[in-house]
Amino acid sequence: MSTPEAKLNVTHLNAGYGDKAIIRDVNIAVPANSVLAVIGPSGCGKSTFLRCLNRMHELGPGAHSEGKILLDGLDINSGDVDPVLLRRRVGMVFQRPNPFPTMSIFDNVAAGLKLNRVKGNHAEVVEKSLKQAALWDEVKDRLNASALSLSGGQQQRLCIARALAIEPEVLLMDEPASALDPIATAKVEQLIHELKARYTIVIVTHNMQQAARVSDHTAFFYMGELVEHDKTETIFTRPSKPRTEDYVTGKFG
Amino acid sequence: MALEAPASPQSTRHHAGVNRGDRAWNGLLLGLGLAVLALAAVIIGMLLHASQPLWKAMSPWQFLKSTDWDPANDSFGALPFIYGTLVTSGLALLLAVPVGLGLSIFLTELAPKQLRPFVAFGVELLAGIPSVVYGLWGLFTLAPLLREHVQPFLAKVLGPIPGIGALFRGAPLGLGFLSAGVILAIMILPTICAVTTEVVKTVPLPLREASLALGATRWEMVRLSVLPYSKAGILGAVLLGLGRALGETMAVTMVIGNNPEIHASLFAAGYSLPSVIANEFAEATDASHTAALASLALVLFAITFLMNAGARVLVRRSKHTAGAHG
Amino acid sequence: MNAYAGRKVVNLVMMVLCGLAALGALLPLGSVLWLVVSHGVAGLNFTFFTALPKPVGEAGGGVGNAVVGTLQIVALACVIGLPLGVGAGVFLAEKGDSALGNAVRFTAEVLSGVPSIVVGIVAYGLVVVPMKRFSAIAGAVALAILMVPTLARGTEELVRLVPRSIREAALGLGVPEWKTSLRVVLRTALGGVATAALLAIARATGETAPLLFTALNNQYWNVRPDQPTASLTVQIFNYAISPYDDWHQKAWSAALVLLLLVGGLNLTARALTRNRLKGAR
Numbered sequence: 001m002s003t004p005e006a007k008l009n010v011t012h013l014n015a016g017y018g019d020k021a022i023i024r025d026v027n028i029a030v031p032a033n034s035v036l037a038v039i040g041p042s043g044c045g046k047s048t049f050l051r052c053l054n055r056m057h058e059l060g061p062g063a064h065s066e067g068k069i070l071l072d073g074l075d076i077n078s079g080d081v082d083p084v085l086l087r088r089r090v091g092m093v094f095q096r097p098n099p100f101p102t103m104s105i106f107d108n109v110a111a112g113l114k115l116n117r118v119k120g121n122h123a124e125v126v127e128k129s130l131k132q133a134a135l136w137d138e139v140k141d142r143l144n145a146s147a148l149s150l151s152g153g154q155q156q157r158l159c160i161a162r163a164l165a166i167e168p169e170v171l172l173m174d175e176p177a178s179a180l181d182p183i184a185t186a187k188v189e190q191l192i193h194e195l196k197a198r199y200t201i202v203i204v205t206h207n208m209q210q211a212a213r214v215s216d217h218t219a220f221f222y223m224g225e226l227v228e229h230d231k232t233e234t235i236f237t238r239p240s241k242p243r244t245e246d247y248v249t250g251k252f253g
Numbered sequence: 254m255a256l257e258a259p260a261s262p263q264s265t266r267h268h269a270g271v272n273r274g275d276r277a278w279n280g281l282l283l284g285l286g287l288a289v290l291a292l293a294a295v296i297i298g299m300l301l302h303a304s305q306p307l308w309k310a311m312s313p314w315q316f317l318k319s320t321d322w323d324p325a326n327d328s329f330g331a332l333p334f335i336y337g338t339l340v341t342s343g344l345a346l347l348l349a350v351p352v353g354l355g356l357s358i359f360l361t362e363l364a365p366k367q368l369r370p371f372v373a374f375g376v377e378l379l380a381g382i383p384s385v386v387y388g389l390w391g392l393f394t395l396a397p398l399l400r401e402h403v404q405p406f407l408a409k410v411l412g413p414i415p416g417i418g419a420l421f422r423g424a425p426l427g428l429g430f431l432s433a434g435v436i437l438a439i440m441i442l443p444t445i446c447a448v449t450t451e452v453v454k455t456v457p458l459p460l461r462e463a464s465l466a467l468g469a470t471r472w473e474m475v476r477l478s479v480l481p482y483s484k485a486g487i488l489g490a491v492l493l494g495l496g497r498a499l500g501e502t503m504a505v506t507m508v509i510g511n512n513p514e515i516h517a518s519l520f521a522a523g524y525s526l527p528s529v530i531a532n533e534f535a536e537a538t539d540a541s542h543t544a545a546l547a548s549l550a551l552v553l554f555a556i557t558f559l560m561n562a563g564a565r566v567l568v569r570r571s572k573h574t575a576g577a578h579g
Numbered sequence: 580m581n582a583y584a585g586r587k588v589v590n591l592v593m594m595v596l597c598g599l600a601a602l603g604a605l606l607p608l609g610s611v612l613w614l615v616v617s618h619g620v621a622g623l624n625f626t627f628f629t630a631l632p633k634p635v636g637e638a639g640g641g642v643g644n645a646v647v648g649t650l651q652i653v654a655l656a657c658v659i660g661l662p663l664g665v666g667a668g669v670f671l672a673e674k675g676d677s678a679l680g681n682a683v684r685f686t687a688e689v690l691s692g693v694p695s696i697v698v699g700i701v702a703y704g705l706v707v708v709p710m711k712r713f714s715a716i717a718g719a720v721a722l723a724i725l726m727v728p729t730l731a732r733g734t735e736e737l738v739r740l741v742p743r744s745i746r747e748a749a750l751g752l753g754v755p756e757w758k759t760s761l762r763v764v765l766r767t768a769l770g771g772v773a774t775a776a777l778l779a780i781a782r783a784t785g786e787t788a789p790l791l792f793t794a795l796n797n798q799y800w801n802v803r804p805d806q807p808t809a810s811l812t813v814q815i816f817n818y819a820i821s822p823y824d825d826w827h828q829k830a831w832s833a834a835l836v837l838l839l840l841v842g843g844l845n846l847t848a849r850a851l852t853r854n855r856l857k858g859a860r
Contacts, residue, residue: 359597381781
């Protein structure tokens with residue numbers, strides 16, 4: 001189902017490393033300002049799929065991919081698209097927090113701004129991003145402290161703030177709460193709710209309850225194939241494919 | 254699979270024969286370990302012993318300060334050699350660190366994958382060439398090149414500048430501080446490159462991806478994720494390179510000009526601590542001459558010891574940081 | 580988009596600079612190798628390898644005695660240095676997790692940075708002075724001292740790589756600890772240790788400074804270890820700094836021989852590594 005207002009439109013995407021194919025013939029459209037949850041058992045290709053969306057996949061050894069990925073109608077894999085510029089529009093938050101260890105909290109958030117030569121008042125943007133990431137109150141008095149002085153959950157929210165600071169259009173999140181405790185996880189999920197108004201979000205998660213809580217649509221991957229993609233409510237209550245039903249009811253995975 | 258170390262022989266073996274074998278083995282190993290410590294003690298002891306006669310004639314401070322080296326008249330001073338060693342090594346660092354860093358980044362980040370093994374092999378070859386062969390090349394190829402092309406060019410362009418211009422004045426001889434510095438740079442390049450590469454390889458992938466995901470170019474990724482993380486290790490590499498440069502003998506001896514004098518200009522002929530020992534020790538019949546040369550060796554040992562100890566600590570500390578973050 | 584264009588330019592410039600650095604490293608390499616080969620080859624002939632050096636002014640002659648001398652001195656150095664270095668490495672691997680072990684390890688690391696000329700003076704005091712003469716054995720002692728630290732560190736790393744499971748299998752069978760270490764663990768690490776030894780030997784073969792006043796030099800054949808002995812490296816040095824053109828030519832040829840010798844040792848070490856890593860483990 002590809003609609004004209006789809007922010008991301010993926011057709012016939014294949015990707016893998018060397019002679020191993022990881023995902024095969026994936027077709028999916030993501031409407032703007034919505035949250036897509038990508039679920040599936042380990043090794044089903046959900047991270048690979050995610051990394052194709054900001055062309056991080058191609059950085060791996062022997063990586064290859066075929067197919068079309070349209071961002072607002074523009075094929076991101078075409079020769080004249082620079083991945084550097086693409087990644088400004090499609091940001092990513094990783095599974096484990098990866099703040100720049102030698103930089104302060106402030107400098108971490110501002111890193112993307114400095115990198116992309118964004119003009120204007122960085123301090124304001126940093127404050128706004130930290131507020132969006134629900135971290136401002138905890139760090140506003142020690143912006144110059146090292147990023148490593150934060151707890152794991154705080155570091156992850158710092159990375160989210162860092163990604164948000166450059167105002168991407170799409171935010172990719174690769175199991176962002178898997179390394180976090182329940183309280184921090186709840187904060188991140190709350191965050192996703194709030195971000196939906198301004199961003200298009202694709203979140204990979206192995207936690208089905210989380211998928212059900214935060215997303216509008218859900219895509220179920222199994223062994224490299226997109227088995228089913230529908231409104232979240234449908235996937236979890238009335239899935240059409242038996243394998244989907246097996247997975248969401250916990251029969252495997 | 255991480256089981257504890259095997260229980261000590263004493264607690265589990267009661268067989269007299271086996272116990273003896275283990276005891277002998279442990280004794281042998283212990284002896285070998287102590288031998289290494291003994292070796293260090295012997296080296297230091299021998300140097301102190303050999304240089305001892307000099308201290309009867311002059312104080313260490315006098316020796317280090319004096320610029321007069323005239324063995325025939327029993328006059329000894331270490332300063333020209335310390336100066337020469339420091340100048341040539343400093344120049345070598347100035348040239349080798351940027352090149353070594355660039356080479357390392359080229360090898361780990363920027364070069365196409367197919368090219369890397371060839372360049373890496375080339376660097377290994379560089380490291381394997383004996384010092385005397387470098388000296389030979391320096392004497393007959395580098396020195397004439399400097400004398401006929403590089404030095405006149407430098408004298409013309411940089412000589413007239415007030416201040417640093419003093420480094421580039423005087424007759425172009427070819428042999429001298431400049432040649433020695435350049436040859437040393439070539440020789441310590443593999444060390445700096447290898448250690449830097451080792452350190453750079455420990456930068457965790459997620460850290461690199463962090464800057465790439467923000468839209469960094471390859472170079473920006475190096476600038477943001479790789480270099481700050483590797484700072485301590487790179488410094489260690491530099492110190493290790495410096496340590497090597499300080500002790501390098503043959504190549505320097507063959508191109509430095511063998512002139513125990515201090516001059517500001519890089520074009521001048523000079524002398525280094527290892528070079529004077531290499532040139533004069535075999536023929537030094539005078540006890541005080543031998544003692545003076547041994548004292549120079551002691552100074553050299555002290556300098557390189559400090560350099561290397563500091564370097565190893567830095568490299569190790571940077572690798573531990575990697576463990577903590579990784 | 581101007582900032583973006585600027586960033587692309589910077590990226591390109593840095594890549595070019597790094598590429599230039601690589602070139603800057605490889606150019607001298609190419610020059611040295613090319614010149615040694617092109618100048619040296621001219622002087623290589625049977626006489627060169629087998630004859631004694633002739634005095635100044637007389638044509639011909641060779642470096643036969645220097646080649647033999649180098650082999651002799653290095654062989655003696657191996658006899659002293661290899662057991663000591665490898666043994667110290669085994670000590671560090673087996674008993675190294677202690678204060679003593681750390682002290683030995685630190686000492687070995689620092690000793691590996693001692694300039695070879697300083698080691699020469701130590702060997703001079705240890706051997707030449709008591710014997711009252713220069714000798715091959717003095718040179719060998721100097722080279723052995725140079726070998727020990729790097730061999731010890733290398734051996735330690737290699738022995739530590741041997742998996743615990745192999746050691747425990749032997750101990751579990753009732754093999755005593757010393758036999759396990761010697762015949763099981765060391766044998767497994769032997770390939771790597773051999774490579775490390777070859778590399779140490781290659782480095783020792785290329786040393787000049789410590790030989791200058793230990794083995795000194797000798798214009799004649801010599802097989803007695805207690806006499807001054809010629810060596811390829813010292814000979815190259817003497818020929819190079821002489822004022823005679825045909826001795827300069829000999830220096831290039833001798834350098835070529837030296838490079839072939841050292842290169843051969845290094846290549847053998849590499850081939851051993853490749854075989855070891857490819858073969859069944």
